[in-house]
Amino acid sequence: MDVTTPSGTSDGAGLHARALLTVDEHLAAVLAAVVPVPARTVPLADALGATLAAPARAVIDLPPFDNSAMDGFAVHHVDVAAANADAPVRLRVVADLPAGSAVDPAIGTGEAARIMTGSPLPTAADTIVPFEDTVGGLADSLGVIAVASAPARRGVHVRRRGEDTRRGDVVLPAGTLLGPLQIGALAAVGISEVTAAVAPRVVVVSTGSELVPLERLGSATGAEGVRLERGQIPESNGILLAGVIAATGARVVRREIVDDEGSALRALLDEVTTGPDAADAVVFTGGVSAGAYEVVRQTVSQMTFGKVAMQPGKPQGFGLAGRTLLFGLPGNPVSAAVSFEVFVRPALLALQGRTEVRRPLLRIPAAVGWRTPAGRRQYLPVTIDRTDPAVWRAAPASSGGSHLAGRLGGAEGYAVVAAEVDAVAAGDLVDVMLID
Numbered sequence: 510m511d512v513t514t515p516s517g518t519s520d521g522a523g524l525h526a527r528a529l530l531t532v533d534e535h536l537a538a539v540l541a542a543v544v545p546v547p548a549r550t551v552p553l554a555d556a557l558g559a560t561l562a563a564p565a566r567a568v569i570d571l572p573p574f575d576n577s578a579m580d581g582f583a584v585h586h587v588d589v590a591a592a593n594a595d596a597p598v599r600l601r602v603v604a605d606l607p608a609g610s611a612v613d614p615a616i617g618t619g620e621a622a623r624i625m626t627g628s629p630l631p632t633a634a635d636t637i638v639p640f641e642d643t644v645g646g647l648a649d650s651l652g653v654i655a656v657a658s659a660p661a662r663r664g665v666h667v668r669r670r671g672e673d674t675r676r677g678d679v680v681l682p683a684g685t686l687l688g689p690l691q692i693g694a695l696a697a698v699g700i701s702e703v704t705a706a707v708a709p710r711v712v713v714v715s716t717g718s719e720l721v722p723l724e725r726l727g728s729a730t731g732a733e734g735v736r737l738e739r740g741q742i743p744e745s746n747g748i749l750l751a752g753v754i755a756a757t758g759a760r761v762v763r764r765e766i767v768d769d770e771g772s773a774l775r776a777l778l779d780e781v782t783t784g785p786d787a788a789d790a791v792v793f794t795g796g797v798s799a800g801a802y803e804v805v806r807q808t809v810s811q812m813t814f815g816k817v818a819m820q821p822g823k824p825q826g827f828g829l830a831g832r833t834l835l836f837g838l839p840g841n842p843v844s845a846a847v848s849f850e851v852f853v854r855p856a857l858l859a860l861q862g863r864t865e866v867r868r869p870l871l872r873i874p875a876a877v878g879w880r881t882p883a884g885r886r887q888y889l890p891v892t893i894d895r896t897d898p899a900v901w902r903a904a905p906a907s908s909g910g911s912h913l914a915g916r917l918g919g920a921e922g923y924a925v926v927a928a929e930v931d932a933v934a935a936g937d938l939v940d941v942m943l944i945d
């Protein structure tokens with residue numbers, strides 16, 4: 510990246526003199542530093558949100574055996590091929606097969622077995638007749654039944670062994686996020702444990718002497734209300750980052766607020782980046798731009814600092830302490846949130862070996878026009894206007910100011926507008942990065 514020495518205020522002029530990095534250049538530099546975390550074997554039940562580190566192969570065929578798709582009767586097709594309402598075919602019911610039954614009854618000519626959905630198809634039968642196609646239905650389903658409608662063909666309503674998946678097939682490749690559907694699919698093919706990436710351990714450090722931790726704010730509903738002195742603000746980046754980090758499958762092992770003085774930050778950094786329990790990543794916010802009290806910039810010598818052609822999120826710091834990734838995100842809350850999406854999230858996913866590290870983009874028309882910053886890629890918080898279900902539209906959730914943290918609460922994504930574009934007009938197609 511465009512590197513400046515982390516010497517604080519003295520190199521501010523140098524920063525301004527240098528060209529901006531593109532978002533893609535900075536992201537490439539970040540991803541190049543990522544070394545994936547190790548994998549471990551984990552019970553499937555504990556793997557929600559983890560990333561597969563090895564292909565998951567089916568342990569059994571799915572379905573595991575030929576079975577009935579309907580509640581009804583297992584029959585010989587030839588016996589009922591001519592059945593109709595005017596000339597029902599009578600069959601003697603010789604067995605009753607609930608799901609889970611291990612019985613494999615003999616079924617002779619003119620005979621049937623009552624069978625429930627999911628029960629194995631008797632070896633002697635080849636077709637299922639649902640209750641609805643018999644005269645007596647469920648109410649008259651034991652003894653002798655009358656089939657009033659011929660099955661469309663031999664084998665109808667039979668679910669075949671292995672028709673979904675064969676034993677040994679790769680059900681999901683390495684690098685897949687294990688969401689609820691994936692976990693369900695793996696369970697269905699007999700997998701009870703998986704090889705998954707160990708959750709990266711992440712430390713979040715908010716910097717700024719103006720920050721008041723939530724627990725010291727007092728109760729908004731109490732008689733005294735919120736207690737803030739002049740110049741103080743509630744600390745909000747830490748809780749936001751903790752949430753988005755957890756959503757990547759990583760684990761926030763520590764969350765701290767440090768002042769702008771430096772010694773607390775230095776001690777904390779040493780503690781969390783050395784020894785066997787060193788964090789996989791430390792995410793700082795604040796103290797990275799051009800002011801007189803930029804604690805991250807002035808203290809973290811392992812990071813380099815530069816400007817990226819994006820808005821918000823222009824000042825960025827990045828580096829390595831041993832194997833720990835260090836991110837210096839700007840302190841403005843929208844800048845911190847956007848910077849996380851664009852640089853930190855992909856890195857945390859890459860650490861876990863995730864194949865897809867990008868957010869999905871939806872290209873939809875802008876609901877209204879807005880201005881964009883010259884020469885910087887814009888990430889504008891937007892809601893998705895679904896008034897017309899056929900044409901969703903991107904509606905700004907804020908004017909784009911990087912301090913408008915309250916408006917962030919209404920955002921469903923970020924409109925991503927190229928650096929060369931100066932303004933978006935209503936109806937222009939824009940890419941919306943969807944967030945969850």
Ligand SMILES: Nc1nc2c(c(=O)[nH]1)N[C@H]1C(S)=C(S)[C@@H](COP(=O)(O)OP(=O)(O)OC[C@H]3O[C@@H](n4cnc5c(N)ncnc54)[C@H](O)[C@@H]3O)O[C@H]1N2
Pocket residue numbers: 715716717719720742743744745746747794795796797798799800803821822823824838839840841842844911
């Ligand atoms: N002379 C210049 N000034 C600034 C520049 C510049 O290029 N030249 N860049 C601006 C841009 S763009 C941004 S973004 C900010 C980033 O500044 P820092 O990363 O140094 O952040 P701070 O100054 O510490 O804080 C900025 C802002 O955000 C509030 N903040 C910080 N941490 C938190 C937190 N954890 N929770 C809630 N709010 C937080 C802080 O109070 C400030 O208002 O710099 C511009 N300046």
Ligand code: MOO
Pocket residue numbers: 819820821822823824839841844911912
């Ligand atoms: O680039 Mo700053 O991140 O505009 O707010």
